[in-house]
Amino acid sequence: MVAAREVSLDESTNDVDILGVITEAVPQNLPGYLPLINLIPFCEADVTEVGQEKLIEVSLVNADGELQIRWYDTYVVPSPRCPGERSFFVPVFPLRNVPFVAAGNHAFSVAVNGDHKNSLPFYVHPPAETDEIKQGE
Amino acid sequence: MPERQTRQTEDQAGLGGKRVHVNAATLVGRPAVILAATEKLFAEPTKKGAVEGPRDEVVRPLRGRFAHVPYSSEDLIREKREEAELEDRSS
Numbered sequence: 734m735v736a737a738r739e740v741s742l743d744e745s746t747n748d749v750d751i752l753g754v755i756t757e758a759v760p761q762n763l764p765g766y767l768p769l770i771n772l773i774p775f776c777e778a779d780v781t782e783v784g785q786e787k788l789i790e791v792s793l794v795n796a797d798g799e800l801q802i803r804w805y806d807t808y809v810v811p812s813p814r815c816p817g818e819r820s821f822f823v824p825v826f827p828l829r830n831v832p833f834v835a836a837g838n839h840a841f842s843v844a845v846n847g848d849h850k851n852s853l854p855f856y857v858h859p860p861a862e863t864d865e866i867k868q869g870e
Numbered sequence: 871m872p873e874r875q876t877r878q879t880e881d882q883a884g885l886g887g888k889r890v891h892v893n894a895a896t897l898v899g900r901p902a903v904i905l906a907a908t909e910k911l912f913a914e915p916t917k918k919g920a921v922e923g924p925r926d927e928v929v930r931p932l933r934g935r936f937a938h939v940p941y942s943s944e945d946l947i948r949e950k951r952e953e954a955e956l957e958d959r960s961s
Contacts, residue, residue: 738902753900760904767904833904857904 734774734843734853740825749823757856760833767831774843774851778810778820785810787845791826796838804828833857 738753751773758767772791787808793801804826813820833839836859840852 755899755902757899758902758904760906762906763904764907765904766907767902770902832907858901 734851736853737771737773740771740773759858760860762860763836764834770828770831772826772828772841773823776822780819782810783812783820789824790844792842793831794840794842802832
């Protein structure tokens, strides 16, 4: 799973271009918000799950595990490219106006039908005026 | 018992023996910029597909089917009552 600035999909060739992978953020001030971040989980499912509707939830949690905000969407497992293969798919979640209240470690946690699948660490630096390096000068 | 011969791995052209060195590149991504929050941002209506967390009581004071109405349900009832009274007077 990755987070990126831009994602472009060529529907004619099914090519997905992921541009600007990000793992951290620098705030102008806190609390603040990130205008847009694309969350891209790489998913796979068994052939028996093809056609099933899955509830995919993306939660933003802070270092204490406190829920900040949650997004959700339903997704139907697509058919595999070849019979007998597992189904591989990449749903893209454009998360807008992501709120951040404090600096520190955060994580985007992904759950499918209530079961946690993966977490993506995301670090928020302290604002420039409270930078620890500058405090030591 | 005759000794079994193992597959020769020194043969670079054979199966299972070839290794190719690759120079891995290190990527350092540019951090995203978090913009300062504004009252307008947190007063925006809920986007489709978003489920809010602990901030509900702060930024989403209206609930139910009148959530789109920019004033309270008491104001709406009073306004409807005044409209009804005006219609009675005009009729």
